[in-house]
Structure formats: structure tokens, C-alpha cells
Amino acid sequence: MNISFKPIEKIDLPSVTAIYNYYVENSTATFHLAPVSEQEMETTLLLGHRLYKSFVILSEGAIVGFCYLGQFRKKEAYDISSEVTLYIKHDFTGKKIGGSVLAFMEQEAKKLGLKNLVGVITSENKGSLKLFERNGYFKCGHLKNIGIKFGKALDVISYQKEI
Template identity: 30%
Template sequence: MPTERTEVQVRPGVEADLEALTALYNHYIRETPITFDTAIFTPEERRPWLLSHPVDGPHRLMVATDPDSQEVLGYATSSPFRAKPAYATSVETTVYVAPHAGRRGVGTLLYKALFEALSGEDLHRAYAGIAQPNEASARLHERFGFRYVGTYREVGHKFGRYWDVAWYEKDL
């Protein structure tokens, strides 16, 4: 019986993804206000970030790839929300999709896999900060049950101007 071709596969991130993940993130650093990092990374500089997202536990890295080429199409993470111990049951989530892979449902597949992976963890809330404007990201987060809780006005300075960040939260 023939099987239907899957357009995107999602799996935990691995060391072999480091170069592609770094290149994808560097695109967002150079071209957009979506991240407030301002200097690009080498893969070696980005390695501690990758290693801080093991295949189990509350801090995960999920990677979307093309099943034929194995090209990285995007990634989603859950990371510590804040460093203080009382925040341990909260995570900050984020998703990055390759520019040419937008509008294919990659972000949706990544968040679906991420939240399924987190379902057994001792977590209470997920938070997401969305640099404004970014309607596509707001819609994605709302589809996954995130609620808007407020905006930090002009909290980041990049590309010669100030940017707002809207904050969303989700019960886990």
C-alpha cells in the first residue's frame, strides 16, 4: 500500500543540526527585530545553547526538516523563563521558521511536537515574548492557547529604533 509523502518531519534537535540552526538564527539576527540579539553567532558560540536543550526534561529543542533533503526548516524551544528557582515550573517558548518555509504549517507542527513532549513534565506555564509587529506569531500562539497578558513598550533597541514586545502565557 503506498504511503502519503510527509512534507515535514519533526524530531528532537541533535549536534549535527548545529550549523543549520545557527545559520537560521543568524538570519533573524541580521534581518529582523524578532530576536534582540544583534551580533551573529558561529556554530561553536551557539553550541552551549544547543546543549542546554536535552532530549528530555522541560527545556527542549524540536527541529523540523524536509524528509527528502534533511534541510532544517525551523525549530522550536522551551527554555528557562528566569534563572531564580521559584520560576522552575515556567518556560519561555519560541519558534523560528526558515524564511522560504513560511506558510507551510511548520511552526504549527513544531509547537504541536514541543507541547506534546512537554506534557509529562512538571511545568505550570509557558510564556512567549513577541516583538511587535508580528501578527503571524501572535496567531500561532493564540491557536495553541496562549493569552495576551501585556506589552513592554520600547523595550528593545535594534536597527536604529525601539521595539515593543507583547507577552503571552499558556497553562501547561
Template identity: 35%
Template sequence: MKIRLAVIEDIPSILVIYNEAVANTVATFDTVPRTLEQQEEWFAQHGDAYPVMVAEYNGIIAGWSSLNRYSDRQAYARTSELSLYIHPDYRGQGIGRQLLEVMLREGKEAGLHTVLSRIEESNEASLHLHRAYGFETVGTMREVGVKFGRLLNVVLMQKML
């Protein structure tokens, strides 16, 4: 497994993984799959301060992670929000741990101070992974999303780098 910075050629694979999560999970509250153009615009918003990493296994993108701008207000410039998605064929193999570890290091090197994660409260695997890397629960937002006909709660987690 190789964890590396994403390049533009990775966007179609990132999109496939993301859109699978849109269609089948509550890991994202998007309900409509993204287009390639939308994913390219998303990628363009990242850079040195907000990296996108991929996990490559035998030439296949098995997962990806990004640190995203939390807010366009300047006082939040050192705060980011984490995204982490694994292709369903590769879940449960430790790829998320590898990506998260590298992403936190990259974020610190980029000068970020705080990483936030919003996780749907039934996503025990993600909650456990975040706790294992020092994220703490700072609150629960009740019934803030609706997906698959269910009202969803979101746990807000935070880690200082």
C-alpha cells in the same frame, strides 16, 4: 515533514536559521550573529526538561523550536520561554504550527506548567499563531528594545499547559 528532538548534528542548521533572524527580523532582539560555539553552549543548557525540536523536510532543517529556562531561580523551574524560528524558504507552510503543537506537548510531558513568549508587537504572524494555540496576552512592554533604528514594543503571551 518530520518533527523530532534536535541532536548535536543539527546545531549548524539551527544556527543558520537563527542568525538569519538576527540579521533580518525583529523575531529576536539579538543584534550580533551567534557563533557556533555560542550555539553549542545554548544547546547544552537544554535537556529533557527544556527540549529543542527541529522540523526536518527532505533531510533539511526547515525550522526549530525550544523551551528555554525562564529563570535560574528555583521557584520558576516549571516555567519556560518559547523560541520558534523557521527558515525563510519555508515560512508560511504551516511548519510553525507543527513545531508549536509538538513543543507544547513535549513541555507538558516534561512537567512544565507555564510557557511564556515575548513577541515584537508588529509580528502579526507569530501573534496569530500563539493565539491559535491558546496563548493569552498578559501585557505589553513598551519600547524595551532597539533594532534597525526603531524602538520596539514586546507583547508578553502565556499559556498554561
């Protein structure tokens, strides 16, 4: 599947928010318990930030997902690192998009002078764990029973790649 990327603009927020809220309501991929608003999504994506960038993922002109580089920690010494996040529309998962998305995000991160990318993944999200491992990320942390969603205690696993 051919995909392309475009920086997220305000006009994209309804589509991006709908993709994210699908995972809020139907999965443990995110720890939000209730759908988020477009305004909250805009704040999360840090639109227009000089360092942390966000993109829609396009296939044949249609939005099939989004990805972003987010602030790893709020202290300046961490500004060489970023959390990398991606969400693919649920009916487009399993189409080998994820590897291309990570490769693109790594290129963008390098252009911005970032040195490390970190993925923070719920342990139940086996597809994402495999995606990060296949793309050269190493497991660097495992928090046990750190959150509860759908009445179930969940682990979170962190993966890192030095770029």
C-alpha cells in the same frame, strides 16, 4: 506539509545557527544585533538539559527550522514554566508549520511536567503574534520601547498558555 522533529545534536548546530542568524540580520524577531556563533547557539539551546529540550523541524529529511523550551527564569520556583521559541527557515514561513510546532512543544512540555509556556514576541512580528493567539495563548504582558534594533524602538509582547 508533513514535518517531524528530532532532538538537536551538535551536528545540527551549523544549520540551526544559520536559520537563526538570518533573523538576526534581516528582522526584528530577535534582539541580537550581530550573528551568533555555533557555541553561543549551543549554550542557548541547553543541549542535553533534563528539562529544557530543543528540536530540529524536518520536512522530507531536511532541516526547515528549530524549536526549543528555554528556561523562563533562573530561580527554581519557575521550573514549572518554560519559554517556548521557534524559528522557521524564512522560505518555509507561511506554510502552516507553526501550529504543528507549538502542539508538539506543548506535548513535550507536558511529558516533562511543565505547567506553563510563555512566548516572548516582538510586536512587529505579526505572524508570530497571530500564531500564538490562534493556538490558545493569551497576552499577559506588553513592554513598550524595550529594545532598539535597526534604529527603531521596539515593543515586546508576552503570551502564556497553561498546559
